Amino acid sequence: MSYSFGMGNSETHSGSVQSVDRAVTILEVIARTGLAGVTDIAAELGVHKSTASRIVSTLEARGLVEQDQHRGKYRLGLGILRLAGATTARLxxxxxxxxxxxxxxxxxxxxxxxxxxxxxxxxxxxxxxxxxxxxxxxxxxxxxxxxxxxxxxxxxxxxxxxxxxxxxxxxxxxxxxxxxxxxxxxxxxxxxxxxxxxxxxxxxxxxxxxxxxxxxxxxxxxxxxxxxxxxxxxxxxxxxxxxxxxxxxxxxxxxxxxxxxxxx
Amino acid sequence: MSYSFGMGNSETHSGSVQSVDRAVTILEVIARTGLAGVTDIAAELGVHKSTASRIVSTLEARGLVEQDQHRGKYRLGLGILRLAGATTARLxxxxxxxxxxxxxxxxxxxxxxxxxxxxxxxxxxxxxxxxxxxxxxxxxxxxxxxxxxxxxxxxxxxxxxxxxxxxxxxxxxxxxxxxxxxxxxxxxxxxxxxxxxxxxxxxxxxxxxxxxxxxxxxxxxxxxxxxxxxxxxxxxxxxxxxxxxxxxxxxxxxxxxxxxxxxx
DNA sequence: GCGTCACGTTGCATATTACGCAACATGTGC
DNA sequence: GCACATGTTGCGTAATATGCAACGTGACGC
Missing domain, CATH: 3.30.450.40 (GAF domain)
Known part of the structure; x- marks a missing residue:
């Protein structure tokens, strides 16, 4: 595998978990575009479609993203809102x-x-x-x-x-x-x-x-x-x-x- | 490494990314408790402290969680709100x-x-x-x-x-x-x-x-x-x-x- | 209606990456 | 000041995430 260095975004302090970092990037991409497909996401991350698909699939299983229809594009899910509720609760x-x-x-x-x-x-x-x-x-x-x-x-x-x-x-x-x-x-x-x-x-x-x-x-x-x-x-x-x-x-x-x- | 089977929580469909799944669990734990330490989180996940520490550190670098002070406990971060704003915008x-x-x-x-x-x-x-x-x-x-x-x-x-x-x-x-x-x-x-x-x-x-x-x-x-x-x-x-x-x-x-x- | 294309998903083999371990900082309480 | 608890960090190992390629599906156009 060859990974492109310098994601330009986050300078990993010391020990950073790559796939988690990618997952967050995926969330941000979807937040920015509103609706994103696996291919777009993969291109943005510079990884293979399968990699993006698996991470997105994990996020979907946990409710952080949803897909329109079966095999459709992805959007942010209601799990985000639950987290946001907990966030504002402490403010x-x-x-x-x-x-x-x-x-x-x-x-x-x-x-x-x-x-x-x-x-x-x-x-x-x-x-x-x-x-x-x-x-x-x-x-x-x-x-x-x-x-x-x-x-x-x-x-x-x-x-x-x-x-x-x-x-x-x-x-x-x-x-x-x-x-x-x-x-x-x-x-x-x-x-x-x-x-x-x-x-x-x-x-x-x-x-x-x-x-x-x-x-x-x-x-x-x-x-x-x-x-x-x-x-x-x-x-x-x-x-x-x-x-x-x-x-x-x-x-x-x-x-x-x-x-x-x-x-x- | 020995991983405990049956996390009891999410039944991974087919290909699921373990660390991403754990990261989401961490977010939910913090959301539930409001403030959580690495040791608590690790115990809840059934993983070593170091593993929890690294995932949390990644989430922190991306603003999804914050820590009280240096080496303090963790709470949800304001980055969540950005995602939530994008979510409600489409609702x-x-x-x-x-x-x-x-x-x-x-x-x-x-x-x-x-x-x-x-x-x-x-x-x-x-x-x-x-x-x-x-x-x-x-x-x-x-x-x-x-x-x-x-x-x-x-x-x-x-x-x-x-x-x-x-x-x-x-x-x-x-x-x-x-x-x-x-x-x-x-x-x-x-x-x-x-x-x-x-x-x-x-x-x-x-x-x-x-x-x-x-x-x-x-x-x-x-x-x-x-x-x-x-x-x-x-x-x-x-x-x-x-x-x-x-x-x-x-x-x-x-x-x-x-x-x-x-x-x- | 059929062929082509684009897209998302899924076995599989590989080795990259994340993990546990243990030692190290750093406070905190007795 | 000592013991303890907690968060962090090298290091070696192997488990896990990845790329590849093939598959399933739906959409579009001819």
Whole structure:
């Protein structure tokens, strides 16, 4: 057998189990493509079809992936959701924020997200949809740059100026014509967020997407998370954003209170 | 090496990758215990500590698990959330519910409907007829007020009291002499639905129409949809409703499981 | 309706890879 | 400070995962 070195992805520390590593890669490939066949997977891994088939088959027996029909393509399975449930169960922020986020979703009819700072990006931990009918997009687990979202700007607002500069020193991608990538401009915006206690962002990440965010703080006044209400611009209009903003700020204060924060 | 036969858990179809299977077991063990050490894991798998250590280490490198401190115990990682986000993104209530709804239609001989909450009304997404002979009515695409149907009451049962009041604050039409329009009365009924886990409604929307509904839930225990069995009262009698109720609740649990819900 | 193709699956032989062992770190409690 | 428990790491062995090739199946096109 000849194995291609340098999978480019994971530098195995010392003793790493190859097939397990490949299994995880397979899960990520399927997560990225949504639906993947054995041949595609094998090509991506650089292994023989049979190898991919066997690993996928193992994952299927354990419910982490499912196949459409017999001998069909593979997709992620419900076993993942059970694991995810156990994951969020240990996250304090999700536990404390969820009931309040649900209420906020009911009140606004829009989608609520909870994000935290993680390695210079906004990591989305939880999402509650206002209208269960059409799950527009699921951000959970995604890492989004800080400069293009309201959550990101709120999370930045909890940092020192030096911290902000550090967080923004990577390349800032442009997503739409409205994306702000100038550091001075961003610093000004973050200062405004600090003053206002919330952040409103329109069309900066996706055209047609409007979002408003507020900080969740702990007893030391640190910003530990950001919570947002977001929806399509045609529905989530200025007036509604303004109404949602007040509810959101109150909800964020409620959650903050659960972490020992007190208004001063 | 001596491997213990009969892992008792998974009967490997034909070619199954042992270490991948073990990795999944490890994830499940950690999910169950919340926090697990290498020694515990090794004992549970019936393998040597070193084996468990290496697999866990691989999972850690890929973000599926994390360890508390250096050389600490392991817990599930945030990488799981990325996969989960991709999983829920593809989940579609109609698609997941349809095979189970079809089976339920065959078992009961009556009509099955699936509805979700949408802007303060029940939006009917799918319908499966038991006996094609008398195609009663096609509800798909219709929006029905929440107070007059069993599906509506189930959907209300997933909301907070404030949310229920908001949803009911519009004018509540009277369809038949049996339609309930009193808010306190409806609140009591919804509380009963929460307790019972299902809703039975007779003649409230149309005289001669009997329906029983049960909630479909996700991993967070949110009510994401309602599924119903309904038929004409002269045929869908009390006894039959009672029998259908048990099948329905089981079917709803099946669908819920597909969204990561677990009985607790 | 038949031939061709593409795809997923499965015996089998090989040797690569994962395993158990034992020794080594590193805390932790008595 | 000693004994213990726990997580990690070389090392040699062989069990296990892999590639190969053949098979089963379904889809498409001629």
């Amino acid at each position: 304090d922020i999700v536990q404390e924020a969820r009931p309040i986020a649900k209420r906020l979703a009911e009140q606004t009819g829009e989608t609520i997200n909870v994000a935290v700072l993680s390695d210079g990006a906004a990591l989305y931990l939880d999402q509650v949809s206002g209208n269960a009918s059409v799950q527009s997009h699921n951000w959970v687990g995604q890492r989004i740059p800080l400069h293009a979202t309201s959550n990101g700007k709120v999370l930045l607002s909890g940092l020192s100026e030096a911290g902000i500069r550090t967080a923004l020193e990577t390349k800032l991608p442009t997503y739409t014509p409205h994306t702000v990538t100038s550091i001075p401009h961003l610093l000004t915006e973050v200062a405004e967020v600090v003053a206002a206690g919330h952040s409103i962002v329109i069309d900066e990440l996706e055209v047609g997407l409007t979002a408003v965010s507020a900080p969740v703080r702990n007893a030391h006044d640190d910003v530990i998370a950001s919570i947002s209400v977001s929806g399509p611009g045609f529905r989530f209009t200025n007036t509604k954003v303004d109404a949602a903003k007040d509810l959101l700020v109150a909800a964020a204060a409620d959650i903050s209170a659960r972490f020992g924060w007190r208004e001063h | 579609d209530i109609v698609q997941e519910a349809r095979p189970i709804a079809k089976r339920l239609a065959e078992q009961t001989g009556e009509t099955i409907n699936v509805a979700v909450l949408s802007d303060g009304a029940a939006l009917y997404l799918d319908q499966v007829s038991g006996n094609a002979s008398v195609q009663s009515h096609n509800w798909v695409g219709q929006r029905i007020p929440l107070h007059a149907t069993s599906n509506g009451k189930v959907l209300l049962s997933g909301l907070s009291e404030a949310g229920i009041r908001t949803a009911l604050e519009t004018k509540l039409p009277t369809y038949t002499p049996h339609t309930v329009t009193s808010i306190p009365h409806l609140l009591t009924e919804v509380a009963e639905v929460v307790a019972a886990g299902h809703s039975i409604v007779i003649d409230e929307l149309e005289v001669g129409l009997t329906a029983v509904s049960a909630p479909v839930r996700n991993a967070h225990d949110d009510v994401i949809a309602s599924i119903s069995v309904s038929g004409p009262g002269f045929r869908f009698t009390n006894t039959k409703v009672d029998a259908a109720k048990d099948l329905l609740v089981a079917a709803a649990a099946d669908i819920s499981a597909r969204f990561g819900w677990r009985e607790h």
